[in-house]
Amino acid sequence: MKNKIKVYRAMHDLTQEDLARAIGVTRQTILAIEKGKYVPSLDLAFKIARYFQVTIEDVFQYDEVHITIEVD
Amino acid sequence: MKKNSFYLLTGCIALTLLGVFWYSVEIHNPLLIEIAFIAGVVLIGLARRNVTDLIEDERCAKITEKAALRTFQVFWVVLCAFSIGAVMQILYVPAFPREHFANVTARPPEIIGPRLMGYFQLFLLCLMIFLYVGFRIYYARKYGDWEIDEE
Numbered sequence: 001m002k003n004k005i006k007v008y009r010a011m012h013d014l015t016q017e018d019l020a021r022a023i024g025v026t027r028q029t030i031l032a033i034e035k036g037k038y039v040p041s042l043d044l045a046f047k048i049a050r051y052f053q054v055t056i057e058d059v060f061q062y063d064e065v066h067i068t069i070e071v072d
Numbered sequence: 073m074k075k076n077s078f079y080l081l082t083g084c085i086a087l088t089l090l091g092v093f094w095y096s097v098e099i100h101n102p103l104l105i106e107i108a109f110i111a112g113v114v115l116i117g118l119a120r121r122n123v124t125d126l127i128e129d130e131r132c133a134k135i136t137e138k139a140a141l142r143t144f145q146v147f148w149v150v151l152c153a154f155s156i157g158a159v160m161q162i163l164y165v166p167a168f169p170r171e172h173f174a175n176v177t178a179r180p181p182e183i184i185g186p187r188l189m190g191y192f193q194l195f196l197l198c199l200m201i202f203l204y205v206g207f208r209i210y211y212a213r214k215y216g217d218w219e220i221d222e223e
Binding site: 016024025026028029031032035037038040041043044 | 127129130131132134214215216217219221
């Protein structure tokens with residue numbers, strides 16, 4: 001799961017601490033989401049998107065994994 | 073209550089429990105430390121509810137949940153293995169020679185004595201704590217607890 005939280009933060013001139021406080025999580029959680037270490041729940045994803053007044057798809061992009069099945 | 077006050081209170085309770093433990097060893101009364109331990113845990117739980125600046129979000133909850141689940145998955149196997157050994161103590165019937173049946177004082181030999189069982193319990197307790205702490209560190213690391221900030 002890729003995300004543009006860092007970009008949106010920069011656009012709104014927000015620190016991780018500011019965003020974390022605004023949506024009620026720890027700064028470490030924002031950092032973990034930005035780095036792709038933690039995938040947020042739908043609830044938290046909505047909160048982040050609503051905070052920036054954009055859709056979830058604008059902030060989060062589902063990383064499609066193409067699996068090639070070899071047929072003998 | 074502030075977070076630091078809560079940690080201070082937890083430390084005080086832990087030290088008190090340590091004192092109660094030694095005292096109950098001295099007077100050989102295990103009930104005292106058992107009641108004190110439950111009271112201590114309840115007190116810490118109540119104090120934790122009143123902490124105002126401690127944020128526990130979904131990532132923290134997930135780390136706790138995963139660590140607890142993995143600890144349980146490993147621990148129940150070890151606990152069952154030891155428990156089966158203890159059950160053997162109840163079920164063990166030695167094959168006495170026929171003449172021993174007349175002797176009413178004959179007792180089956182002890183497989184696991186109460187002292188050894190105490191050591192087993194201590195081992196299980198330590199194992200549970202180490203497993204939980206280990207898994208917690210692992211999952212905290214996995215979910216970015218010690219990530220370096222680029223800001």
